[in-house]
Amino acid sequence: MTHTYDWIVNFFTHERILSLIRSGVILAAGLLLARLLAGSIARMLSRYTSQPQQVLLRKIVFYLLAAVVVASSLRELGFQLSVLLGAAGVLTVALGFAAQTSASNIISGLFLLADRPFQIGDVIQVGETTGVVNSIELISVKLRTFQNALVRIPNEELIKSQVINLTSYPIRRIDIEVGVAYKENISRVRELLLEVADRNPLCLEEPAPLFIFKGYGESSLDLLFCVWCAKDNFLQLMNSIQEEIKLAFDKHNIEIPFPQRTLNVGAATEPFAVRLVEKS
Amino acid sequence: MTNRLDDNLVWWGNFSLAQGESGLWRIGPASFRIERLKCEWRILYDCSGEPQDNNAEVLVPLAQVTQPGPASSLTRFGAGGTVESLQISPALADRPVVIRPEVPFFVLPNEEVNFYAGTPLWFRVEVGKRRTLLQDAPIIRPSDTWFGPSTMEGELCYANRLFGKLEISELSFRPHRATTVILLRNKGRKSIRLERFNLPVPNLSLYQSAESRLWTQQVTLDLGDDEHTASLGFKPVAPAAAGKAKIVCEPRLKPDQNILTRAMNYLIS
Numbered sequence: 001m002t003h004t005y006d007w008i009v010n011f012f013t014h015e016r017i018l019s020l021i022r023s024g025v026i027l028a029a030g031l032l033l034a035r036l037l038a039g040s041i042a043r044m045l046s047r048y049t050s051q052p053q054q055v056l057l058r059k060i061v062f063y064l065l066a067a068v069v070v071a072s073s074l075r076e077l078g079f080q081l082s083v084l085l086g087a088a089g090v091l092t093v094a095l096g097f098a099a100q101t102s103a104s105n106i107i108s109g110l111f112l113l114a115d116r117p118f119q120i121g122d123v124i125q126v127g128e129t130t131g132v133v134n135s136i137e138l139i140s141v142k143l144r145t146f147q148n149a150l151v152r153i154p155n156e157e158l159i160k161s162q163v164i165n166l167t168s169y170p171i172r173r174i175d176i177e178v179g180v181a182y183k184e185n186i187s188r189v190r191e192l193l194l195e196v197a198d199r200n201p202l203c204l205e206e207p208a209p210l211f212i213f214k215g216y217g218e219s220s221l222d223l224l225f226c227v228w229c230a231k232d233n234f235l236q237l238m239n240s241i242q243e244e245i246k247l248a249f250d251k252h253n254i255e256i257p258f259p260q261r262t263l264n265v266g267a268a269t270e271p272f273a274v275r276l277v278e279k280s
Numbered sequence: 281m282t283n284r285l286d287d288n289l290v291w292w293g294n295f296s297l298a299q300g301e302s303g304l305w306r307i308g309p310a311s312f313r314i315e316r317l318k319c320e321w322r323i324l325y326d327c328s329g330e331p332q333d334n335n336a337e338v339l340v341p342l343a344q345v346t347q348p349g350p351a352s353s354l355t356r357f358g359a360g361g362t363v364e365s366l367q368i369s370p371a372l373a374d375r376p377v378v379i380r381p382e383v384p385f386f387v388l389p390n391e392e393v394n395f396y397a398g399t400p401l402w403f404r405v406e407v408g409k410r411r412t413l414l415q416d417a418p419i420i421r422p423s424d425t426w427f428g429p430s431t432m433e434g435e436l437c438y439a440n441r442l443f444g445k446l447e448i449s450e451l452s453f454r455p456h457r458a459t460t461v462i463l464l465r466n467k468g469r470k471s472i473r474l475e476r477f478n479l480p481v482p483n484l485s486l487y488q489s490a491e492s493r494l495w496t497q498q499v500t501l502d503l504g505d506d507e508h509t510a511s512l513g514f515k516p517v518a519p520a521a522a523g524k525a526k527i528v529c530e531p532r533l534k535p536d537q538n539i540l541t542r543a544m545n546y547l548i549s
Contacts, residue, residue, distance in 0.1 A: 205439035
């Protein structure tokens with residue numbers, strides 16, 4: 001009995017075991033403290049930072065503190081930190097070569113978080129992809145397209161390419177291209193379009209609708225009519241106003257012409273044979 | 281019960297509907313038909329009336345239910361069981377209203393001028409003792425507009441082109457609009473041009489005068505030579521023009537104070 005007791009006492013008072021216990025306590029308490037501290041710092045700065053920035057800040061603070069805690073824990077176990085740091089340096093170089101793309105994405109992610117060209121919930125267009133920003137992470141940004149597909153775009157690509165944020169500002173402009181027949185009175189058409197915009201409550205009164213006579217097209221007088229709306233009403237107004245323009249044109253006999261071609265027979269060819277058909 | 285606004289009708293108030301009955305509130309060109317079923321309230325909205333119609337009519341209970349027209353929109357509200365009591369009340373718009381004069385309007389230096397502007401009303405339907413809100417919708421949906429120094433900065437408002445009269449005798453009261461008295465005071469040495477004015481109606485209370493007209497609190501806009509700031513004050517009582525009036529609707533947003541000082545381009549432009 002006494003032998004067993006002595007063995008237990010010797011075991012727990014042995015230098016190595018004591019180091020192991022101290023190391024374990026440092027690791028457990030240190031990591032817990034690091035987590036709490038990282039959360040508190042992120043919360044303290046929450047008024048000045050966006051949600052993705054808070055997540056990043058929490059991670060950076062946690063991993064830095066965790067590195068210190070692990071180093072202290074290893075030191076307690078008797079490891080020489082200078083050797084470890086040397087090995088870590090070599091390892092970092094090796095990892096850096098192996099993970100060039102990931103590192104580039106992380107650095108791009110940091111730039112994106114600092115630059116804040118978009119926020120979670122914004123609708124952005126990158127190349128041919130348009131969707132709502134679901135998450136902004138260190139490596140990539142995830143979009144939900146309007147077809148309800150998830151698209152993951154690496155941060156490096158976002159930094160390199162043109163990103164259009166469609167919902168950055170509270171109001172948006174809808175550009176409607178419309179052509180009318182050459183016989184139509186432009187002033188009358190302009191008046192009609194402005195009336196249509198005036199009647200639609202989703203169409204903003206200010207900034208006022210813009211009418212531009214673009215020029216003489218092949219088959220029509222080309223017009224551009226621009227109206228403004230709240231960003232949430234974009235699709236609704238896009239549909240309703242185009243329908244209303246068509247109805248107004250039909251009501252007032254304004255012709256939207258089909259593409260036309262005038263064929264001239266050159267002097268060197270025979271004239272077209274024309275067959276007259278009686279109207280039934 | 282059939283009444284007209286000219287006969288001092290108030291279309292708001294407490295009503296009772298038995299199960300299976302309907303009521304009709306015709307306010308200007310818009311109409312609301314409310315139907316009480318066993319486990320459901322139905323509100324049918326139609327705005328296909330004559331735009332210049334200034335009459336109001338309440339039919340409770342509705343003797344003959346007609347088929348809804350093509351422009352009607354129906355909303356249904358489910359409940360375990362419906363109750364008899366129904367409260368109909370007017371409310372002011374849920375966003376500021378931008379008042380724009382039809383022609384350029386200047387306030388001369390060291391002068392003050394009272395003008396009267398009509399603002400759109402909302403139709404609010406509540407049921408039961410706990411006043412459960414069923415609907416809070418515009419009687420006639422006003423057009424949206426943007427008010428601010430640029431397309432990036434500003435706020436979404438409702439547009440109001442019916443600029444106010446300067447004489448109370450010129451006022452024409454309409455059942456779907458409330459009247460606001462705006463006192464413009466130019467304390468500066470230059471005339472100030474008023475192109476647009478942002479009236480923060482969600483901060484205003486709504487009053488009913490003895491003649492059953494609806495008025496908002498009076499608003500005072502102080503302008504001076506300092507082009508950067510203007511101050512807007514609201515008196516917490518009905519305007520003197522309304523006579524003896526009682527409150528019918530509290531402001532949607534309680535202002536922190538009764539004076540709002542803002543950069544001038546956020547109030548007028």
